Amino acid sequence: IVHMAQEIKDKSEKDYQEVYNAIAVKLREEDEFDGYIGYGPVLTRLAWHSSGTWDKNNNTGGSFGGTYQFQKESNDPSNKGLHNGAEFLAPIHKQFPWLSHGDLYTLGGVVAIQELQGPVIPWRPGRVDLPEDMTPDNGRLPDAVYGADYVRNFFKRLDLNDQEVVALMGAHCLGRTHLQNTGFDGPWGAASNTFTNEFFLNLLNENWKLEKNEAKNMQWNSPKGYMMLPTDHALIEDDKYMAYVKLYATNNDKFFEDFAKAFKKLLEGGITFPQSTPTYRFETLDSQGL
Ligand code: HEM
């Protein structure tokens, strides 16, 4: 299967910046969601989950077809809670009906990272909505209960190496786990809505204890009220992963640079873009004085 991005002839950078700004203004205004965390984290997770169904071996799934819009995919137990992100984006789709669902879901994640003071994520348009029968089966997204070998093997299907995996996991600086969504709870400490390298500093500096939570799942908790999933903690149980955790804990610029590259790669998995497709680097609201 080839997912060839379509050439968008009648839309310019200005048109896409207008979509970016509409999402960013809504994100700034609707700040009360999830205990004043806001929609940034769930939009980031929606962009990741709509892309993380890709299988490089047969080029099925991925962000191209926008199939998260179909219940078969949005009802995947792995996607519990993401309807909040999709409902947030629904009015944006109405306002800009020419934007495909695949472009909408991935752009939502780009706006979230950039507006939460993270790095600029270069982004390309042209994903094309696929029919419902092209929706990938459930079960392609990762479980949180396993260790480093599982994580390494899982991300091979997405063509992502150790360095890219550790950088991407840094997005767990955002938001929180919700017992009713995934059976993990916390962090009760500062569940953040600012994109930083905190996740790596927490991993290295906190005193982690493996405990059974209210849903009978094992998770790592710290005295300060932070938590880590088993797959988070795996990054300091494995020497190769640990080297990158230390790199990103001590070099925020390097983390930002590597995260931006890996997140773009994740959001474009399986897509062939024509040479003529522009790569957009959007301005934040702040940098536009808005
Ligand atoms: C081994 C891979 C991963 C596993 C097992 C995993 C698992 C989870 C779980 C269980 C939650 C809690 C969801 C909830 O209860 O509402 C979560 C939240 C989140 N994940 Fe991951 N994740 C992984 C990788 C990623 C990646 C690669 C990204 C993005 C680059 C990401 C971004 C997020 C964000 C932003 C949240 C917070 C969502 C919110 O606050 O509503 N995760 N993840």
Ligand SMILES: Nc1c([N+](=O)[O-])cnc2ccccc12
């Ligand atoms: N905030 C988070 C942390 N943390 O250390 O703050 C760790 N792991 C997480 C996993 C999923 C979602 C949020 C997380």
